[in-house]
Amino acid sequence: MYKPTSAEDYIAHAPEHYQPGLTAMREVLLDTDMEESIKWNMPVYGFGKKNVATLFHAKSYLGVWFTHGALLADPDGLLVNASPGKTVGQRQQRIKDSEEVDVALLRSFVAEAIRNQRDGLEFLPVPRGPGTIPPELQNELDADAELAAAFAKFTPYKQREFCNSINGVKRSETKKRKVAQAIEMILAGVGYAAKSR
Secondary structure, three states, X not given: OOOOOOHHHHHHOOOHHHHHHHXXXXXXXXXXXXXXXXXXXXXXXXXXXXXXXXXXXXOOOEEEEEOOHHHOOOOOOOEEOOOEOOEOOOEEEEEOOHHHOOHHXXXXXXXXXXXXXXXOOOOOOOOOOOXXXXXHHHHHHHHOHHHXXXXXXXXXXXXXXXXXXXXXXXXXXXXXXXXXXXXHHHHHOOOHHHHOO
C-alpha cells in the first residue's frame, strides 16, 4: 500500500482529475493556524493531537472529513456520515469533481470546526444501553431484585445480547425457553460468548 510522505506527495499520487480540487481545498486548510501532518496515509489538519479535518479522495469523490462534523451548522445537509451506525460525530464534505469545490463554503465549515475545537466542543456518542428489553425479561427483572442486580453488572453490549436473543424469537414457547435460559445465565454471571465456548 502506498504511503505518502507529505500532503504534496498525497495530492501528486491522487487521480489527475482530483488534483486541482485537492490543491484548492488544501489551500483553505493551510490558510489557518492548523498544523498539517500525515496520518492514516492522508493529510490531517489540527492542533497537536486534536484532529480537526482530513483531506481525502476516494474512487468517486474527493473531500474533507471533519472529526466533529456533526457539530457543524449544515442547514442544507451537505455533510455526509460515511458509515452510519459506525461513525458517530465525523462528517464528510464530498465533492464529485474538482470544478465543484466551493472554497467559500469549505472556508466557513473549517472556521466553525476550528472555533468548536478551541471552545473544547466534542461530539460525544450517547452511550448505548441494552436496547429494547423484551417485556417478558423486563417483568422478571422487575419482580426479582437479585436478577435485576445481576443483569446490571453486565456491560450494555452483553445486556443487548440477552435482549436480542429473546427479541429475535417469534414463537411464545421458544421465547419462554429463551427467557428461562437468559435468567439462568444472568444469575450465573455468564454471557453468550462464554456459553458458545
